[in-house]
Amino acid sequence: MSTRTNGTSPLMGKDEHTSGSTTLRGDLVPESTTDQRLLDGRGASDWVHTDPWRVMRIQAEFVEGFGALAELGPAISVFGSARTQPSHPDYALAQEVGGALVRSGFAVITGGGPGAMAGANQGAHEAGGVSVGLGIELPFEQGLNPWVNLGVNFRYFFARKTMFVKYAQGFIVLPGGFGTFDELFEALVLVQTQKVTSFPIVLLGTDYWQGLKNWLAGPVLERGMIKEADLDLLTITDDVEKAVALMSAARAEHAAAPAPGAGA
Template identity: 85%
Template sequence: MSTRPDHDRPDDPQMPKDEHTSGPTTLRGELVPGSTTDQRLLDGRGASDWVHTDPWRVMRIQAEFVEGFGSLAELGPAISVFGSARTPDTAPDYKLAQQVGKGLVEAGFAVITGGGPGAMAGANQGAHEAGGVSVGLGIELPFEQGMNRWVNLGVDFRYFFARKTMFVKYAQGFIVLPGGFGTFDELFEALVLVQTRKVTSFPIVLLGTDYWQGLKDWLAGPVLSRGMIRAADLDLLTITDDVDEAVGLMAAARSEHAAADDPATGGPGLG
């Protein structure tokens, strides 16, 4: 994981260096390109004839959304788990990720990660070994990570924004383990979506007090004191070391959401 996960290349000597995945296509050897689809889209330099390919890029982007929606539409309740690709499988954070994956499956959730190594693989492994649905949403990168072997439903993406949509659309909450820039990106994007009420009843739990508490202190200190956020925004995050608490918060949010949609409790229902 992931998730979305940390996209720095993990120090794995067995990681293939001559293989490149571009959407559903795998390239090896001399066919490996020198840049990724995202790079070519965002790079404004080069010959002006590049801009004439944009209409075709739109079709490819549309295809990614269609593929993602089609693959995940019947997934059922799921939680996205994020964490560093650099986490060794002998590290405590890896074991923690396994516990998270197992606990979520036992609570009736599928587990979604970025499909890569490290903490992502740990969560996928825990979900797989518990007999649940273990989802990986991969991404094309200059340094390939590859889909970890614990994924039993995998979808590869070229574009980050299409992939990020799937992380949120098909999840009912986020559990975030220690990670780097990629993990921070997904965490703060989720916070913005909840803060702006683009998504509702969406819990975000950070696992690892020693790793995450400094972030919460910074938010509660200079960020809040300068009026950049409201005091209520701090409640969008829960920090804990307890996997059972993290999973319980996801289950409670699911129950709350179900009650809100139940006509018997005054919710809108399906009509």
């Protein structure tokens, strides 16, 4: 027989951990993440026996992600810091972005977490659009924010990153930290190497991002690490309407282009 006290679970308020579709609380919360165990080269040689099964789990993540997002339609991935507070202007900026994208016919994809991600999801949801959150298993995760109406949880970063690019037609990047930089530079590499085409990348917040552009145009370009044309892969602005207009133009270009391999 279970015991209830004022309708409150004894697990409420304790640590919570989401791994794929499984939620663990209390003493069942693991001390490491699935990604960490995969990438850690230490330990016994039993990995040769467990890794083939791990491949099946990785495959399942791709299948689940593809199945959930295949009919999403035109979408834009919005990135930004999980640490942005609701009272900060960047949160309001994220809300504005989410709403503007929906009104222009896009779904909004974020990492599904708090901060700027929640702001973009909130803006999309309140504008009546599709608000997507692609969550990730982290030691300090907080679960999907309440503004997500289509959520997919991932164990592996690389599976999640594939979804950000495959189902988006552009990136809008708000101020953020290492995670945001990681997503930004991965997108830049994919565009630079023409793995994706007609894929605009807009950085919102000139006071935050202009130093990065100056560094790229300075020592990075001067040492020949990039070409001058690579600088044009980034657009920095404070104008949400301009950012969304660039996404809409890319959508039109994408729709007019032949599918990869067409006529081959």
